[in-house]
Amino acid sequence: MRALVLVQPGRVELQQRADPTPGPGEVLLKVEATTLCGTDLRIISGAKTAGVRPGVVMGHEIAGRVAALGDGVTGYDVGQQATPSIVLSCNHCRTCLLGYEHLCENLRLIGYEIDGGLADYCLIPAQAVAQGNLITTRTEVKPTHLALAEPLSCCINALNQYRVHPGDVVAILGAGPIGLLHLQLAKASGAGQVIVSNRSVARREPAAALGALAVGPDELKQAVADATGGLGADVVVVCIGDTELATVALDLARPGGRVNFFAGFPKGSTAEVDVNLLHYKELVVTGGSNARRRDVQAAVRLLESGALDADAIVTHSFDLNDAVAAYDAVRDRLGVKIAVTP
Ligand SMILES: [Zn+2]
Ligand SMILES: [Zn+2]
Structure with a gap:
């Protein structure tokens, strides 16, 4: 072979x-x-x-x-x-x-x-x-x-931690394949609005086609403020392994909001964050690495259902x-x- x-x-x-x-x-x-x-x-x-x-x-x-x-x-x-x-x-x-x-x-x-x-x-x-x-x-x-099913299962493992409730405003940093899977999971979970940011205009197109508000990184904060009356996003998912985004993500979340660091960072990365964002906003911060067998099973069932636009x-x-x-x-x-x- x-x-x-x-x-x-x-x-x-x-x-x-x-x-x-x-x-x-x-x-x-x-x-x-x-x-x-x-x-x-x-x-x-x-x-x-x-x-x-x-x-x-x-x-x-x-x-x-x-x-x-x-x-x-x-x-x-x-x-x-x-x-x-x-x-x-x-x-x-x-x-x-x-x-x-x-x-x-x-x-x-x-x-x-x-x-x-x-x-x-x-x-x-x-x-x-x-x-x-x-x-x-x-x-x-x-x-x-x-x-x-494999990348989707990893996103489902993260979704089980960051949770999307009906009507939530979800901000996703990154519009690569992983960002687009999180976008579709958020939509399928009943998100009221999904806002996706990416530097590349070409990468924003498929996100917009999947129903997200797709913006550049510099427009993200305003877009989240507009969507939430200035409160902040219910959920923020980081799909780019850039440590600069650590504080950006914590800043975007509403009080009591949920932030998931899905992307891996370069080995040995450290980031400086405003820790009072965690303290005063009582943020729930989670990660995401690999997936359990049950997540793969869930991913297969979801792909069978047709609820996910895999062609995108x-x-x-x-x-x-x-x-x-x-x-x-x-x-x-x-x-x-x-x-x-x-
Ligand atoms: Zn992979
Ligand atoms: Zn073991």
Whole structure:
């Protein structure tokens, strides 16, 4: 099979590998689509090395179809459409026992350490199969849309913390694929108004098409003030890993408001914030990193429902043979999100 391999930090290469055969407990997926993510670029450039194994097959937003079952696997049928939760947690560390399997102390991730989806086939490890990581669809979903289950699950994990109540005014900093997913989740949760900011006019267009008020960063504060009579946003979601936005976000929130730092920041980042904003406004500040299996399940159900406009997110598609070029296109910010199909 063909596989896009991280040879070493700074170098990916399309290689030929033997077709995998599933061992006991394993499930072989025929990959139908894998969407690319900004984190992949950080892995390829070497900016992100934690939990990354050189030689790994890249790709962690994977839609496939069960091609073969290893001995002892029950509950799956060949031909079923499925997507994996990429988080392999140990289920026995203190963090797992506290209910945070996605922050497991012994975390292993598909597409980082375990071979991922930028290949013709993807082998789902026995541990993942046994733990229910492989989520099947009940109704067929377009593969390039099903691949969104992974980033969507991460957004759902964050949504479960920042919560959107009917009528809320939600401010989203960043209009990339993640910002647009948060925008759609906020709308689906009954937000009264969603305001999205982005420096790029081109990036604001899809946000506006999805029903947000899309503004430049300099217009954001006024837009939130106009929408809330000067009170501040009920929810602020930060989807850009820029530490300068820390105080901006806290400042935008209303008293008692909720702020979520969804984007990761460069390693070792620190930010100076006006801590009295936290104190006097009694803000609830949360983060977001990875997702639980239940979030992937929720994401699949949401994609099946059609309540999410996935075409607005996945705007371009490349053949697996052109996977290296596809990453160049991500770097050049082509469209919103790019899918690779074998
Ligand atoms: Zn990702
Ligand atoms: Zn654990």
